[in-house]
Amino acid sequence: MHLYAAGCNAWKQLEFSPLKSSTEEPDDVTSFTRVLSDSFIDVQYASLTYTIVNTSTGSKYAGYYDEPTESGPQQQVLSCTAAVAGNGFLATYDGHSTVTQRTLQLKFTASDMKVFSDMYDVIQIVAYETGFVALSLDGKVWTWGDERYAATLGREVTASSPAESPGLVEDLEDLPSGKIIKIAAAGYMVLALTEGHDLYAWGSHLAHQPLLETLSGSPEPVDVEENDISDFSVGDTHIIVLTVKGDVYTIGDNTNGQLGLSLQKTTKWSKVPRSFWGEAIVGVKAGPRSSFIVTNNAHHA
Incomplete structure (x- = not known):
């Protein structure tokens, strides 16, 4: 399974891989980017400053927790x-x-x-x-x-x-x-x-x-473009949904890139391009200013 993330990254809450220490302020992630891979992934908790993900080897933390x-x-x-x-x-x-x-x-x-x-x-x-x-x-x-x-x-x-x-x-x-x-x-x-x-x-x-x-x-x-919905989540000012057909739509504020789209905000449902990962999407999650997409390794039909 893979985890893709977009949005606020000021506390490195979207970074699960060990990185070299740096004094530079991390950039927000403005398009859905793969941040974690494991045989099991479940985004358990996403706050403004940290993210907790369940994996096959236990919980993984990203971000600032104090x-x-x-x-x-x-x-x-x-x-x-x-x-x-x-x-x-x-x-x-x-x-x-x-x-x-x-x-x-x-x-x-x-x-x-x-x-x-x-x-x-x-x-x-x-x-x-x-x-x-x-x-x-x-x-x-x-x-x-x-x-x-x-x-x-x-x-x-x-x-x-x-x-x-x-x-x-x-x-x-x-x-x-x-x-x-x-x-x-x-x-x-x-x-x-x-x-x-x-x-x-x-x-x-x-x-x-x-x-x-x-x-x-x-x-x-x-009404999400007349689609049936299989999963959904909401942040402070944005929503992410997964349709029964396997498409992801987002709406709302995009100040931190949490919609994964190249726009400032939208009051219309916008489909997130998924051609670059080409895997079956099994779930979505939102933090206050972030969004997550979970996929499995099987290719979407």
Whole structure:
């Protein structure tokens, strides 16, 4: 398998090969470039300053990591049922029915912690700038966070369903193409994929033009050139998707080259040229200002 990367590289977070020490500031990677090869590759965590990739020989780190232990990439934070929001809160699922939210500060009191019960079979927790999204095995989606950024909740905030407690996103129930099977979030935007390969999005980007024309406070279907979607990920101001046909499309800001295209930004879905690698694409991932493509060694049909 091979890993291709594009985007911000100021902390050498896209460089997995040992390099000679240099005082020169590294350049951003503005087109998808092969950065790692192994028999197994899975991009587990991509932050602004470092990247963690699972390989056949264990985890490989790239970039600059110097944070307190409590806020670092501990095993629980790297779990698919734990996430850290941009406002400094950690949410974790206990594997049974409870999600716990607390501050990342090394010292905290009971007032810094919230416990949410009756959340069964949670298979994913993701975070955005001011809150969290959880997905259950049966396709239910809960959101909670800061009421001041209600568009990222994707639901109505009421006295019985306040912003700061998990509430069901009812617009994602009984969808035409089946239940939700995967979620992603970053910045002020959330995406969700159905088992029938339809993508939905909601939220807003403060101080930015809407990333998608349909982006609002309610989940709306996303049309990626009429393609079915098999994988997707979202950064602070960009999205990368993999279609069922095996093509990669990106949209959004490209200040650091995270779209892998030669343009500054785009509000239209743009296909990433893949002729130069000629392998079957099996997954995509986004960091805040970076993008990753995972391929296997078999040639795409």
